Amino acid sequence: MRITRREFVASTTAALVWHTFVSRSSFGQQPKSTRIILLGTKGGPRVGEAGRSNPSTLLLINGVPYLVDCGYGTSKQLLTAGIALNRLRYLFITHHHSDHNLELGPLTYNAWITGLPFRLDAYGPPGMTKMARDFFSYLEFDINTRMVDEGRQDPRKLITTHEITRPGLVLANDDVKVSSCLVRHPPIANAYAYRFDAKDRSVVISGDTAYSPELAQFAKGADILVHEVMYLPGVDALVKRLPNAKRLREHLMAAHTLPEDVGRVAAQAEVKTLVLSHFVPGDDASITDEQWAEGVRKNFKGRIIVGKDLMEI
Numbered sequence: 001m002r003i004t005r006r007e008f009v010a011s012t013t014a015a016l017v018w019h020t021f022v023s024r025s026s027f028g029q030q031p032k033s034t035r036i037i038l039l040g041t042k043g044g045p046r047v048g049e050a051g052r053s054n055p056s057t058l059l060l061i062n063g064v065p066y067l068v069d070c071g072y073g074t075s076k077q078l079l080t081a082g083i084a085l086n087r088l089r090y091l092f093i094t095h096h097h098s099d100h101n102l103e104l105g106p107l108t109y110n111a112w113i114t115g116l117p118f119r120l121d122a123y124g125p126p127g128m129t130k131m132a133r134d135f136f137s138y139l140e141f142d143i144n145t146r147m148v149d150e151g152r153q154d155p156r157k158l159i160t161t162h163e164i165t166r167p168g169l170v171l172a173n174d175d176v177k178v179s180s181c182l183v184r185h186p187p188i189a190n191a192y193a194y195r196f197d198a199k200d201r202s203v204v205i206s207g208d209t210a211y212s213p214e215l216a217q218f219a220k221g222a223d224i225l226v227h228e229v230m231y232l233p234g235v236d237a238l239v240k241r242l243p244n245a246k247r248l249r250e251h252l253m254a255a256h257t258l259p260e261d262v263g264r265v266a267a268q269a270e271v272k273t274l275v276l277s278h279f280v281p282g283d284d285a286s287i288t289d290e291q292w293a294e295g296v297r298k299n300f301k302g303r304i305i306v307g308k309d310l311m312e313i
């Protein structure tokens, strides 16, 4: 994606950062046919500061967008990454915490209102169909008005939901095979990681998980593992400020992965590159890249990338 000078000058700080990353990663090389862009890297539902948007990861495989999770802000982040919303084709939700699914409805709506052609296949744990239906019911007045008044097609017919009730093959086409694995994210039973085996690269997205040996097995030999991470001193600083501190800390410890364990998973899986994302806490700017990575490095000797919003890998 090229940016004209005028767009460049008018762009936001985020876009500047993105431009820098894209320029660096693509300089002097042929663009890969499978591209990964971190749209949002902040774990948790709160809309945060420190330059991280809520979780979402984009894969572009042969130019087709495959989006994993859609926390708040995903529509905006897609646009900043240069992806017209009506290009969205496949969406995969890892689990039904709102930092992963809040824009299921709004993203579908925004894609529809951008214009045709638009068609979305949305995959995720049971509940997808009801969520889409409830969203369309919430916006029924607007949708029905625009269909009559503006001659628009019925958006309810443009999205197909697919509920994943057991791990395994999710989708296969000429470009990619997508499969899922159950991960450990109590109290949610249906929490998945996804693996994309494309012709040039294999990519695994962990979703939210505590330390999970099954995930290491699932990610075996992948080129890239994008894994969530939680930094304990940061969590302790965070919970001190909150009234529900004890319960929240218990949940975080049971449901997320500390850096040392992220390193163990990456080492067991023998992946080439580990990308840290879904940072908990994700809005504490005092935590440095080195602090995120140092625990991981104790157990994983491969390449470690500390993810940033709009970074391309």
Ligand SMILES: [Zn+2]
Residues within 6 Å of the ligand: 043, 044, 055, 097, 099, 100, 208, 278
């Ligand atoms: Zn999350």
Ligand SMILES: [Zn+2]
Residues within 6 Å of the ligand: 095, 097, 185, 208
């Ligand atoms: Zn979660």
